[in-house]
Amino acid sequence: MSESLNFHYDVDGENFVSAGQASVELKKMLRRLGLPPDTIRRLSIAMYEGEINMVIHAGGGAADVEVYEDKVVIRLVDHGPGIADVELAMQEGYSTATDSVRSLGFGAGMGLPNMKRYTDEMSIDSVVGEGTTITMTVYINQ
Amino acid sequence: MTVRELQETFGFGVVAMPQPDRTVSGGYVGDLLSWVMGRAQADQVWITxxxxxxxxxxxxxSDVSTxxxxxxxxxxxxxxxxxxxxxxxxxCSDLSAFRLAALLGPAV
Structure with a gap:
């Protein structure tokens, strides 16, 4: 079975108030599909961190979620500035967020590490000046 | 202990309690949101x-209970x-995060 249910979410780059909307929608949808609570939690947090990153750094973007029988794949696409040094960006505590973002509780340099922590596979495809695509996979019942 | 029991036992203020019967098991203290998402566990009380x-x-x-x-x-x-x-x-409470963690530590 390679058929999947596909869902698309647009992430508004302008405000932190609506940031998280896509993650909350995703969480509700995964609940309706009856996925295990821990799987839902991991996917929702990974999605939220991705969403926040797109709002903070890229002026928004889009998320596509594919739900298969044995796994869920999230693809986050933005046309922001790109990540110059992916290895550095993956280090816990490294952040380029502004002070105003930090005052909201973000910018701890844990976003990308959390996305990796909560997913089984994660790949970052980024070109400076063009944008970033992040693909994350979580296997169900593993 | 449930969220309602926690609230009643320690006399905390209620800001919103749509799920009073959720179980509280352990806790986490933190204000940096990604840190909380990375470290807090489901069903914990999150002090912030x-x-x-x-x-x-x-x-x-994060599925924290409260x-x-x-x-x-x-x-x-x-x-x-x-x-x-x-x-x-x-x-909510007027106590500091430090006091709250000390208070709740043995209870949850």
């Missing part, structure tokens, strides 16, 4: 002074509605 809209989102996504706002912090009215809509419990 961060009280913007993202607090409610992070509580919902937020406990320390130092007399509270949510504005619109956020209270958001918390209720998202089934996020939010309690």
């Amino acid at each position: 002074i961060m009280s913007n809209v993202n607090t409610v989102a992070v509580a919902s996504l 937020v406990l706002l320390a130092e007399g912090v509270t949510l504005d009215e619109e956020l209270v509605r958001t918390a209720e809509e998202k089934s996020v419990n939010v309690l």
